[in-house]
């Protein structure tokens with residue numbers, strides 16, 4: 001049986017104000033195994049961002065179980081969540097969120113420098129170079145982000161997301177700021193990273209990208225509305 005990276009059971013998220021309760025997620029259950037490639041799609045307001053925020057420990061569920069690599073993470077304090085997020089989650093956003101004042105090298109090194117367990121300078125250098133190789137950006141290591149094209153900036157952002165060797169890469173509309181050709185190239189890169197072993201969970205509203213994923217989840221009104229095109233493996237939903 002494949003290694004389970006992520007397991008959610010009956011995750012619900014309710015946003016409460018004095019006047020009303022909004023159920024953004026209702027009893028969502030899913031399993032993501034090592035090497036999976038999962039897409040999450042659905043109409044505006046169906047809960048995609050909420051699910052990604054909870055997967056990425058940016059927000060906590062109201063109810064339910066959330067396990068990352070055997071660790072129960074459903075009820076962490078903000079500080080605990082930040083520490084685990086740093087080590088276990090790689091994020092790629094629509095806006096590349098790179099820092100323009102520092103080099104590509106330093107942007108990619110950032111997640112390693114903010115960890116509580118410090119790595120040696122040499123190890124940081126090796127990891128950064130290795131990740132820039134993976135995304136074909138080694139030739140721009142001393143450039144600043146604003147000297148790069150949009151597609152190149154997204155490649156650097158992907159390298160930064162991979163540098164801490166996370167359990168999973170969470171991708172939020174990675175192609176939203178790119179023209180279609182560059183967007184396709186970024187998707188090709190994600191496909192390649194997945195073929196080489198990176199576990200990916202991606203939110204997209206583009207059906208031609210969603211269907212590249214092996215497991216395609218559709219959300220509707222906070223619930224998983226369709227089971228994936230099921231493979232022989234363990235991407236079981238609502239188990």
Ligand SMILES: Nc1ncnc2c1ncn2[C@@H]1O[C@H](COP(=O)(O)OP(=O)(O)OP(=O)(O)O)[C@@H](O)[C@H]1O
Pocket residue numbers: 015016022023024042043044045046047048049050051
């Ligand atoms: N902070 C909040 N307070 C109250 N309701 C919220 C809050 N955040 C999200 N919601 C509600 O939760 C539901 C899911 O929102 P979410 O942002 O996850 O949807 P989405 O699928 O990502 O939408 P989009 O594709 O438009 O970005 C929506 O009905 C939204 O109005």
